[in-house]
Every structure is written in C-alpha cells, then in structure tokens.
Amino acid sequence: MAQKAKAKNLLFRPHFKTHQSAAVGEWFRDAGVTAITVSSVQMANYFAKHGWDDITIAIPVNILEINQINALAKKIKLNLLVENRDAMTQLAKFIKSPVGLFIEIDTGHNRTGIMASKTNQIDNLFEIIKQNPAIQFKGFLTHAGHTYQAKTRHEIYNFHFDALLKMRSLKSRYKKDWPDLIVSMGDTPSQSICENFDGVDEIRPGNFVFYDLMQLKLGSCNFEDIAIRLVCPVIAKHGSRNEITIYGGAIHISKDSIINIDGKSLYGQIVVRQGKEKILLDEKNYLCGMSQENGILKITYKDFHLINVGDLVEIIPVHSCLTANLMGSYYTTEGEHLPMIPKAHEHSSSRAKAST
Amino acid sequence: MAQKAKAKNLLFRPHFKTHQSAAVGEWFRDAGVTAITVSSVQMANYFAKHGWDDITIAIPVNILEINQINALAKKIKLNLLVENRDAMTQLAKFIKSPVGLFIEIDTGHNRTGIMASKTNQIDNLFEIIKQNPAIQFKGFLTHAGHTYQAKTRHEIYNFHFDALLKMRSLKSRYKKDWPDLIVSMGDTPSQSICENFDGVDEIRPGNFVFYDLMQLKLGSCNFEDIAIRLVCPVIAKHGSRNEITIYGGAIHISKDSIINIDGKSLYGQIVVRQGKEKILLDEKNYLCGMSQENGILKITYKDFHLINVGDLVEIIPVHSCLTANLMGSYYTTEGEHLPMIPKAHEHSSSRAKAST
Numbered sequence: 001m002a003q004k005a006k007a008k009n010l011l012f013r014p015h016f017k018t019h020q021s022a023a024v025g026e027w028f029r030d031a032g033v034t035a036i037t038v039s040s041v042q043m044a045n046y047f048a049k050h051g052w053d054d055i056t057i058a059i060p061v062n063i064l065e066i067n068q069i070n071a072l073a074k075k076i077k078l079n080l081l082v083e084n085r086d087a088m089t090q091l092a093k094f095i096k097s098p099v100g101l102f103i104e105i106d107t108g109h110n111r112t113g114i115m116a117s118k119t120n121q122i123d124n125l126f127e128i129i130k131q132n133p134a135i136q137f138k139g140f141l142t143h144a145g146h147t148y149q150a151k152t153r154h155e156i157y158n159f160h161f162d163a164l165l166k167m168r169s170l171k172s173r174y175k176k177d178w179p180d181l182i183v184s185m186g187d188t189p190s191q192s193i194c195e196n197f198d199g200v201d202e203i204r205p206g207n208f209v210f211y212d213l214m215q216l217k218l219g220s221c222n223f224e225d226i227a228i229r230l231v232c233p234v235i236a237k238h239g240s241r242n243e244i245t246i247y248g249g250a251i252h253i254s255k256d257s258i259i260n261i262d263g264k265s266l267y268g269q270i271v272v273r274q275g276k277e278k279i280l281l282d283e284k285n286y287l288c289g290m291s292q293e294n295g296i297l298k299i300t301y302k303d304f305h306l307i308n309v310g311d312l313v314e315i316i317p318v319h320s321c322l323t324a325n326l327m328g329s330y331y332t333t334e335g336e337h338l339p340m341i342p343k344a345h346e347h348s349s350s351r352a353k354a355s356t
Numbered sequence: 357m358a359q360k361a362k363a364k365n366l367l368f369r370p371h372f373k374t375h376q377s378a379a380v381g382e383w384f385r386d387a388g389v390t391a392i393t394v395s396s397v398q399m400a401n402y403f404a405k406h407g408w409d410d411i412t413i414a415i416p417v418n419i420l421e422i423n424q425i426n427a428l429a430k431k432i433k434l435n436l437l438v439e440n441r442d443a444m445t446q447l448a449k450f451i452k453s454p455v456g457l458f459i460e461i462d463t464g465h466n467r468t469g470i471m472a473s474k475t476n477q478i479d480n481l482f483e484i485i486k487q488n489p490a491i492q493f494k495g496f497l498t499h500a501g502h503t504y505q506a507k508t509r510h511e512i513y514n515f516h517f518d519a520l521l522k523m524r525s526l527k528s529r530y531k532k533d534w535p536d537l538i539v540s541m542g543d544t545p546s547q548s549i550c551e552n553f554d555g556v557d558e559i560r561p562g563n564f565v566f567y568d569l570m571q572l573k574l575g576s577c578n579f580e581d582i583a584i585r586l587v588c589p590v591i592a593k594h595g596s597r598n599e600i601t602i603y604g605g606a607i608h609i610s611k612d613s614i615i616n617i618d619g620k621s622l623y624g625q626i627v628v629r630q631g632k633e634k635i636l637l638d639e640k641n642y643l644c645g646m647s648q649e650n651g652i653l654k655i656t657y658k659d660f661h662l663i664n665v666g667d668l669v670e671i672i673p674v675h676s677c678l679t680a681n682l683m684g685s686y687y688t689t690e691g692e693h694l695p696m697i698p699k700a701h702e703h704s705s706s707r708a709k710a711s712t
Contacts, residue, residue: 039649064589235443254611292677294415309443310419
C-alpha cells in the first residue's frame with residue numbers, strides 16, 4: 001500500500017484503528033509513514049505517546065471531548081473532522097490550540113458527512129471556520145464505506161469512481177478560496193483494487209494491514225494476504241452432529257459474519273495444525289455459531305478426524321478490526337508479543353460508558 | 357433471585373461472567389452468596405483474588421490450562437466441568453490438587469454436554485474419575501441455553517421442564533453409587549420465570565444481574581428490570597434520512613441484535629435525557645446499525661428534536677454480557693466507578709490468542 005501511494009504521489013496516512021498497536025505502528029514507520037489516522041481521541045493520545053506527531057481523528061468531532069482535544073493539539077499536529085454546524089460552532093468557540101480541520105463529505109456511504117451537492121452547508125461551515133484563527137481548513141475527507149456493500153469488484157470500481165468525481169468537483173469549486181486544500185479518501189476495498197486516484201491527495205486505508213474474510217469476499221485481497229488468526233483450544237467433539245467446540249467465542253472473535261456457500265452465517269474459517277504443517281479447511285468447515293466464550297465449528301465427516309480435544313485450531317476472522325480489539329494483543333508467528341492500546345478502565349463522562 | 361433460591365431450598369451459585377466485576381460481586385455477598393460460577397480460569401483467578409473460595413468453571417475443561425488449574429485448586433474449592441473421554445483422561449492424569457467435578461449434560465441446547473440418554477458415555481467417565489482420588493464427583497450440570505431460542509414464555513416452561521425431567525432421571529439412576537450427587541441448572545430465562553425446581557439442588561443464572569433487550573423479548577424480565585445502559589455522545593444528525601449518529605459502535609456495544617417490529621435488526625433501544633428526566637423512546641426509535649466506533653439511531657420525525665449534537669443518549673443493549681465485556685467498567689447511577697476484571701495483555705499459549 002505504501003508503494004502504491006508513492007507511485008501515485010499520494011500522502012499515505014494509514015488508519016491505525018485496525019491494529020491499535022504501537023509495535024505494529026513501527027512497521028509502518030519502517031515503510032516511510034509519518035502521518036496517521038485514528039478513530040478516537042483516546043487512540044490519538046496513545047499513538048502520540050508513541051512518537052506520532054501528525055494525526056487525523058477521522059470521526060466527526062465529539063465536542064464533549066474538547067478539553068482532551070485542546071490538550072493534545074498543544075503537543076502534536078492534530079486534524080479534526082466536522083460535518084455539521086452545531087459541532088463546528090462549538091469547536092470554533094472552545095478550541096484554543098491550533099488544529100487542522102477536514103470537512104467530511106458523504107459520497108454515498110450515508111453514515112456521516114455532508115452530501116457533496118449540499119455546498120450551501122459547506123459554505124455555512126466556512127463562515128464559522130473563519131471565526132477562529134486556530135482552525136486551519138485542510139480539505140475534504142470521505143470514507144466511501146459503501147464499498148463494503150458491493151456485490152462485485154466492478155461495483156467497488158463504480159462506487160470509488162463516483163466518490164472520486166464528487167470529491168474532485170468540490171476541490172475545483174473551493175480551490176480558488178483555499179488553494180492548499182486536499183482531498184482525502186479512505187476505505188480498504190477501493191484502495192486495494194482501484195488504480196485511478198486522479199485529484200486525490202491522501203489515502204487512509206486501515207483494514208488492509210491484516211485483511212480478513214469480509215475483504216476476501218469483496219475481492220480486496222487474496223487468502224494468503226490475510227495476516228491474522230485467532231488460535232483457539234479445542235474442548236469438545238460431537239460426531240453425531242459434526243460439531244467441534246472451541247474455547248473462543250463472542251468475546252474473543254466478535255459476531256460479524258458473512259453468508260457461507262450453504263446460505264448460513266459464517267463467523268470464521270479454520271486452519272488445522274498438523275505438526276509443523278498448517279491446513280486450510282474448505283468452506284464446508286467453518287465457525288457457525290458462538291456464545292460468550294464458546295465457538296461451534298461445523299466440520300465435514302471427511303475432516304472430522306483432523307481435530308481433537310486438546311488441539312489448537314486457528315480461526316481466520318470475518319472482521320479483523322473487531323477480533324483484534326477484543327483480544328488486546330498479538331503474537332507474531334515468530335512468537336513475539338505485540339501489545340495494543342491498553343483498555344481504558346477509567347472512563348470520562350465525555351466518552352461512551354456503561355452505566356448500571 | 358437469591359430469595360427465590362432460598363424459598364425453593366436451592367444453592368444459589370450465580371454466574372459472574374455477565375458483570376465480571378469484584379465490586380458487583382460484593383452486592384451478591386451482601387445477599388448471602390458464598391459460591392459462584394465463572395466461564396474461564398482467568399475469571400476464576402480474578403474472583404479468587406477477591407476473596408471467593410468456592411468457584412465452578414462452567415465450561416468444559418480446557419486441558420491446556422492444567423497448570424493454572426492445579427495452581428488455583430491448591431488455593432480454593434474449585435469445581436470443573438467435563439463432557440468427554442479425552443479431556444477426562446487428561447484431567448485424571450495431570451490433576452494434582454483436589455477438585456470437584458461436574459459432568460455436563462446436554463438437555464437440548466446442543467452446544468456441549470453428554471445427552472442424558474447416553475448413560476454408557478457417563479459410565480465411561482466414572483471409570484476414569486475413579487482412577488484419581490483428587491477428583492471428587494459432584495454431580496450433573498446443564499445449561500438449558502435453548503431457552504434463548506424460545507418463541508413464547510410457554511416454550512421456556514416446556515424446555516425447562518423437559519431438562520428438569522432429564523436431570524432428575526440421571527439423579528435417580530446414579531444416586532445409589534453417588535448419594536451426595538447434586539443437580540445444577542443455569543439459564544436466566546427459565547430461572548427467572550419457572551417455579552418448578554423439584555430435584556434441582558443448585559441454580560447458576562448470570563445475565564439476570566443486568567438483564568437486557570433479549571431477555572425482555574423472551575419474557576424473562578420487564579423493562580424496568582434492565583439495569584445497564586451505554587451512555588453515548590451524539591455527534592451528527594441527518595434529518596433527510598431520520599438518522600442520528602452516536603459515538604458508540606461495535607467495539608462498545610457489540611453486534612448482537614434482535615428483530616424489531618419493522619422486521620429489521622435492532623441493536624439497542626434509546627433513552628433520552630431531558631434535564632433530570634429520562635424518556636424511553638418507543639421501538640420506532642432504535643439503534644439500527646454500527647461500524648467500529650459509530651452507531652446509527654433511526655429516529656422518528658416526531659422525536660427527532662429530542663436529540664441534539666453534543667447530547668448524551670443512553671443505549672439499552674440487546675446483550676448486556678457482551679456490552680459489559682467491551683466497556684471494561686461501570687458507573688453506577690450515583691456516579692461510583694466499578695472496575696471489572698482487567699483485560700489480559702499477556703496471553704499464554706493455553707488460551708485463545710490473536711496471531712498475526
């Protein structure tokens with residue numbers, strides 16, 4: 001991905017929300033990366049502590065975190081994201097330290113962002129941006145996350161190209177007022193397979209660091225590109241229903257699923273260890289269900305003997321971001337332990353928190 | 357639940373996997389609880405450190421954790437669960453410290469356990485149990501988790517009564533050889549609504565500590581019994597599609613869902629704060645989708661004005677166990693912070709671990 005960005009003269013600002021690990025971050029530094037993307041102030045603080053000084057928080061600003069944002073913006077080059085007048089007004093009022101600002105554009109994902117055609121809403125934001133000189137407008141940012149709903153690779157190309165045109169039209173419209181504005185795009189499917197990035201200045205893919213079965217199904221990667229597995233002990237075998245139980249469930253893998261060839265929900269594929277050899281079982285064998293700590297593997301009669309109680313099997317997850325987040329650290333295939341961001345046990349009133 | 361157990365002369369051994377908190381555990385101690393259930397060795401170690409000395413690990417024993425099990429069994433009264441010959445053989449070979457042993461019976465959930473009718477398999481386990489005097493047979497344990505698939509309360513009664521009969525028949529069959537054997541049952545739906553526990557000695561419900569929307573849908577609880585909410589900041593409003601975006605997603609709430617009245621997936625219901633007042637919005641307003649850090653609320657035109665950017669809304673989760681596990685701690689309505697079990701950042705080779 002770093003090579004692709006370089007070849008196309010794009011700033012490569014990878015999203016670190018998938019791996020959430022300072023140790024994995026160093027791999028990116030080795031590839032020449034100096035600027036990153038995260039999805040929370042908490043994550044920005046963690047990576048800032050680990051030497052990253054150019055960070056974009058690519059989620060519409062949560063104004064309740066203004067104190068933490070001000071504190072962090074004193075220390076590093078921090079970029080924020082805004083998509084509505086209310087948050088913009090509050091930000092302009094309360095931000096004290098210099099920050100870069102992106103306006104989020106909705107190019108079809110319909111989650112957050114201003115529709116590219118609603119330039120009056122964009123103009124409104126500019127009026128407020130100008131009120132506070134601490135805010136430096138950086139450009140337009142989009143996450144074309146609807147590529148995750150694509151049914152074919154062709155559809156990914158279409159979604160990407162449509163988003164590209166929308167971003168380019170905004171760039172030309174506002175270039176006279178903001179000659180340095182940049183266009184930032186960031187979803188793994190399009191950035192893995194598309195080649196046309198004319199008019200784009202920055203890309204922010206994240207999931208590609210590990211990929212997963214969802215990306216494989218979309219056509220963003222090949223099987224051998226998937227670089228994460230959950231190693232699980234086998235605790236029970238039930239031949240009468242072709243099922244094997246692993247110690248590994250919803251609190252380890254997460255419940256994201258894709259539809260398998262048999263029309264049922266698939267939560268992971270299975271790699272069996274045979275001595276030093278590893279065998280990838282076909283899709284007739286899969287993780288078919290989970291409770292909190294248990295997973296159920298559906299295993300064909302042919303392969304049932306390959307797995308025994310006390311073995312370790314490897315599960316290839318459907319959504320690597322969620323599995324990584326649940327596990328909290330990694331081991332490399334060489335056995336090195338890679339810690340991730342520590343889970344916050346002190347929650348401030350400004351972030352999501354559980355209340356009993 | 358403690359009162360119900362007492363009235364029916366049942367040992368109340370609540371499952372602590374839902375709350376995973378020593379602080380919440382103290383509430384149970386205040387209600388007279390002295391014996392508990394957990395779902396992992398890690399959880400057993402955590403509660404043992406917090407003064408619990410009678411713990412059942414209610415998941416089929418993971419023999420790869422034998423060293424940790426031996427270490428813990430030296431310190432407390434530890435009960436293990438077995439359901440197959442392979443694990444039983446290994447356990448009998450390697451267990452050094454005295455442990456209690458339950459045989460898991462499958463009463464219809466079809467996840468783990470020996471079918472009640474397969475007494476030859478049970479007899480086989482007894483042959484192995486007898487080989488190691490450190491192992492003390494305690495009785496038969498079942499989790500009638502198929503009550504979670506019940507479509508009516510009536511079906512919960514049926515599943516429970518069927519499981520009860522199976523457990524009772526095993527008790528009478530083996531009572532002459534093991535006069536002290538007990539029958540242990542443990543699922544929140546049946547233990548919340550059923551009244552007939554004749555022949556049962558112990559109950560192990562867990563989820564009832566907080567309940568959730570899934571339990572409400574099953575009829576196990578009323579709305580006012582649900583004692584957990586995720587408080588989330590509002591970051592965007594999109595009137596054109598009646599959607600509001602919160603900072604709170606799959607890594608905070610988890611992706612368990614139920615089917616809403618409109619046939620779509622519902623991931624949570626919404627409570628709006630109006631000054632000191634709290635308003636529960638009806639099911640036409642709900643958490644309809646999530647990405648890693650974001651959630652999308654579908655909000656009716658009528659209620660759209662009740663929620664604004666910068667507000668905090670409260671999400672009632674579908675599955676409280678998973679939400680609690682993701683958040684890692686609680687605040688009480690009085691503002692007290694209740695920590696949970698720290699997430700392990702050092703994974704041993706004997707438990708599930710992420711591999712990159």
